[in-house]
Amino acid sequence: MTDTGERTTSQTLAKESPAEAAGKGGGQRRGGGDPATRGRTSIADGVVEKIAGLAARDVDGVHAMGGGLARTFGAVRDRVPGSSKSVTRGVKAEVGEVQTALDLEIVVDYGVSIADVARDVRENVIAAVERMTGLEVVEVNIAVSDVKLPDDEDEEQPGRLQ
Numbered sequence: 001m002t003d004t005g006e007r008t009t010s011q012t013l014a015k016e017s018p019a020e021a022a023g024k025g026g027g028q029r030r031g032g033g034d035p036a037t038r039g040r041t042s043i044a045d046g047v048v049e050k051i052a053g054l055a056a057r058d059v060d061g062v063h064a065m066g067g068g069l070a071r072t073f074g075a076v077r078d079r080v081p082g083s084s085k086s087v088t089r090g091v092k093a094e095v096g097e098v099q100t101a102l103d104l105e106i107v108v109d110y111g112v113s114i115a116d117v118a119r120d121v122r123e124n125v126i127a128a129v130e131r132m133t134g135l136e137v138v139e140v141n142i143a144v145s146d147v148k149l150p151d152d153e154d155e156e157q158p159g160r161l162q
Contacts, residue, residue, distance in 0.1 A: 043133050048093040052102050052140075055128035056091070059120045061112035063148035065090030067105050100135045107146040118142045 056062055066089040090105040102125060108117050126137045 043095060043135065045093045045095050046088060048095050048100050048102070048129055048133060048135070049088040049091040051129050051132050052093065052104065052125045053087040053089070053091045055125045056104055056106065056121045057087070059117060059124050061109050061117035062106050062121060063109045064107040064146075065105065066107075067145045095135065098136060099138050100129065100133070101139045101141075102129070102137065103141045103143070105143045105145050107148055108144055110147050110149045114144055118144070 053065060056065060092103040094101045104121065104125070106117075106121065108114055121142060122140045125140050129135060129137050
């Protein structure tokens with residue numbers, strides 16, 4: 001989880017009486033400073049993982065996310081009534097105060113350039129995470145765990161149990 005902000009709650013609370021505060025600075029706003037800097041914003045690892053997972057899946061040539069075992073369990077779990085497809089499968093984020101690092105495990109479609117897909121995934125993930133969170137993405141490590149062949153059965157197709 002990350003915390004962004006400049007002051008702790010105890011530092012933010014005024015230590016002077018309202019009369020003292022009113023006497024300082026004349027017509028200044030109450031609370032002082034830009035309202036956007038008052039307080040702290042926390043971003044959970046899971047939030048960054050969801051953003052990155054969705055951004056990676058948007059790239060042409062990415063067939064699935066996660067390794068074989070994770071995809072198999074995920075495909076079974078996705079068929080359970082009331083459950084939803086896990087967008088964080090295959091994504092691990094480490095979130096600091098102002099930076100984040102991501103590890104992605106992907107399956108690519110046969111015939112695509114793995115180097116091009118990896119580059120496109122990095123670009124899309126970095127753009128989405130930085131735009132939505134304001135965190136600096138310091139690295140996106142991509143592990144290609146499999147290639148989806150045209151004649152392979154797809155374990156993620158709805159209604160098919162293996």
